[in-house]
Amino acid sequence: MFNEISSLHEECGVFGVWGADNANYLTYLGLHSLQHRGQEGAGIVTNENGKLHSYRNLGLLSQVFANKQRLYDLVGNAAIGHVRYSTAGENKIENVQPLLFDFTDEQFALAHNGNLTNSITLKKELESKGHIFKSSSDSEVLMHLIKISTEEKQIDKIKDALNKIQGGFAYLLLTKDSLIVALDSHGFRPLSIGKLNNGSYVVASETCALDAVNAEFVRDVLPGELITISDKGMEIDHWTNDTKLAFCSMEFVYFARADSDLLGINVHTARKRMGKRLAKEQPVDGDIVVGVPNSSLSAASGFAEESGLPYEMGLIKNQYMGREFIQPTQELREKSVRQKLAAVKGVVRDKKVILVDDSIVRGTTCAYIVRMLREAGAKEVHLRIASPQFKFPCFFGIDIQKKSELLASHKSIEEMRKMFDADSLEFLSEDGLVDAIGLKTDGPDTGLDLSYFDGNYPAYLYDYAETDA
Incomplete structure (x- = not known):
């Protein structure tokens, strides 16, 4: 994410x-x-x-x-x-x-x-x-x-x-x-x-x-x-x-640009449906809904629309900071986040913030963003993730090939919530994701690769079969 x-x-x-x-x-x-x-x-x-x-x-x-x-x-x-x-x-x-x-x-x-x-x-x-x-x-x-x-x-x-x-x-x-x-x-x-x-x-x-x-x-x-x-x-x-067909579900969740159509489905529309479904599955008492720029904004707007809450720009992304600022250590990564993202104090101060993000992978800086919102005056921060828990590696074109890299594979939701210092943390269900994407196929098959979430790989892993998948 x-x-x-x-x-x-x-x-x-x-x-x-x-x-x-x-x-x-x-x-x-x-x-x-x-x-x-x-x-x-x-x-x-x-x-x-x-x-x-x-x-x-x-x-x-x-x-x-x-x-x-x-x-x-x-x-x-x-x-x-x-x-x-x-x-x-x-x-x-x-x-x-x-x-x-x-x-x-x-x-x-x-x-x-x-x-x-x-x-x-x-x-x-x-x-x-x-x-x-x-x-x-x-x-x-x-x-x-x-x-x-x-x-x-x-x-x-x-x-x-x-x-x-x-x-x-x-x-x-x-x-x-x-x-x-x-x-x-x-x-x-x-x-x-x-x-x-x-x-x-x-x-x-x-x-x-x-x-x-x-x-x-x-x-x-x-x-x-x-x-x-x-x-x-x-x-x-x-x-x-x-x-x-086993199309990569993470294309809809995160990778593809919002204005692209994948297999006839608009990415922004699918993400907005993810947010709507998330609001139905995991409602929470809040004042405003804030999305993490940029891939989470569509889901956040859907969550806000479904929950009847205002959708606010509580986080601003610096559009001119490139990847050359990304650093290898946690301390330097946190400084990079402060350079790349800023909380809008006038928007989040004294508010119960529902923070919508697309996924939690390694979880390296999520806690820092929650802290950023609290320092900006947020009264509460509730994390809502517009995809299921990312528990299993991908071997078909994403740079996550070890289970140990994935936070949800070895931490419970409650453990992650405490790590992030969030007031609550919930994820979209697998059924919710499939329904939100809405890919039409013959029979019960979803036509989606959901192995990131359920570990059921649609093809044999060959050289990766003996890894800690």
Whole structure:
């Protein structure tokens, strides 16, 4: 959640375009809309008449392309781009994507959102056969598998490779004559396709990036699909038909931008319904409702509307403080919170404050925010969390892979309440979350990955199966 500053991270966002003269600029705009999905590195690869050009570096997108000439040099009418937060692989330049491969007979670039659960095993097998990896990221595994495939056609090589990897992935592959899109068999991560006025296709992790380039939404990429976009148009195929939707519920809770639509559901609307359901399930006597900026504001407005209480801006976020201020120790983290968030004394003084947040993950600074409100004069502070207790790690694309990192996995609600010095603490139920998201599926299956809350993983964990999950 945002008030824990660096507690939880989606590791990246991807964007691609085919058939547009200003592909470099469109990709920059699209990635800018996806910056919330990753702030450690960014890059763009363009296709100029079959020749691929690349630039990538560490930092925010604006920092990577601070020298605008680097962007102007990326000429071509097709491109893929990536913003990164590391989950598998260190934060170093070699792991910044898109990864560009120069072979004797072709060039290939790839951008990946997700996490492969059998990458360690596959890398060991490949290295034993003499393969040398240019990064420590799991994303590179796919390219090695494509190159060693014995299939004749390139698309069949890609299908063969995709059938060897496991986990969560949304891949964009750029070749000299096509943009290829692939989604894992459970559809853990979001991926959408849009179309520009000139007929060019755009692919993005979230629809907010389609809106940023004025692209009209065409369709979501579905589990197991392999889509080829070229000068011939869009061809929809499948690398597997063994699919079962298990979309990441935390996309709705926290990761996605409020103006995005995921599988036809607006994120803000879903979060507002979470807040409404939370108010029904866990009502409390209060004077005002305050949300923690920014991902909790929609849920807070829903809670206030349902409870009939005023929704107030009791916390202000400094919009100009970047991630470079995040510090490794608790003391420095608390100072970072004071720089990033401030309580509005005139709003919270002498009030019973209902503080709505989206989730509690590590709980590293939640107590500090409660204390901040009390120091600002709040008479009472009641914590209401618009998601269930986050008890189990994620292995499909979030940087939480140890149960010991999760506060709710080893603390009761009452123990957490005392830690935070809150007057009360309650969470949204799993049924409440599912109903609030409102994903329509056939039969009783929710179509959501709820493993963060119930520990029921929709896919085998492979290399992570022996961890303290």
